Amino acid sequence: MKRYTIISLAAAAVVLVGCVVTSVSPFYTQTDLVYEPGLAGNWMQAKGGSEVWRFEQSDAKAYRFTRIEARKASVMEAHVFKLEGQLFLDIYSLEQNVQAIPAHYLLKVTQVSPTLQMSQLDNEWLLGLLDKDPKAARHHIVVGERSDDRRVVLTGDTEELQQFVTKYLKTDEAWNDCFEFKREPQGAAIGRIARD
Secondary structure (H helix, E strand, O other), X not given: OOHHHHHHHHHHHHOOOOOOOEEOOOOOOHHHEOOOHHHOEEEEEOOOOOOEEEEXXXXXXXXXXXXXXXXXXXXXXXXXXXXOOEEEEEEEEOOOXXXXXXXXXXXXXXXXXXXXXXXXXXXXXXXXXXXHOHHHOOEEEEEOOOOOOEEEEEOOOHHHHHHHHHHOOOOHHHEOOOEEEEEEOOOHHHHHHHHO
């Protein structure tokens, strides 16, 4: 994989939350997709912060996902799917360089109502697993400015990704602490951007 592609892929991941695990392939197949009516709307961080996540249905089984910060909005696409009865979101950015491979970001959804609760694959746990067993999952390690700043990009196909996710679905340490969003009244995020 060419260096500029890896750099672009790493940059796309930073659009979401901190040091995140991403993949080059989607985590879902078309048959895994489900419709989740409770997801649509604006969600704000439950414990302070001004970030808003907006989900708008774009077709039967896809959502336009907009991450709204104080003076910036990032547009992505989200697909809701189930593996072994567990609800997930696969998110990837629509604002990418044409030479970059889309970075897919996985969220495990533990609750949609009354609050939206999700967790992500824990990068530190995954780095530890791959340090012990590099063949646990096909991957590439992206190294930041500091040598100890490392992030995993999973490079397996969708079938491999699903096998990996379901294998560690019930492994608590594989998933970071849950983060939570509460529903925001419609239009409030737009007003916030206009004021800033």
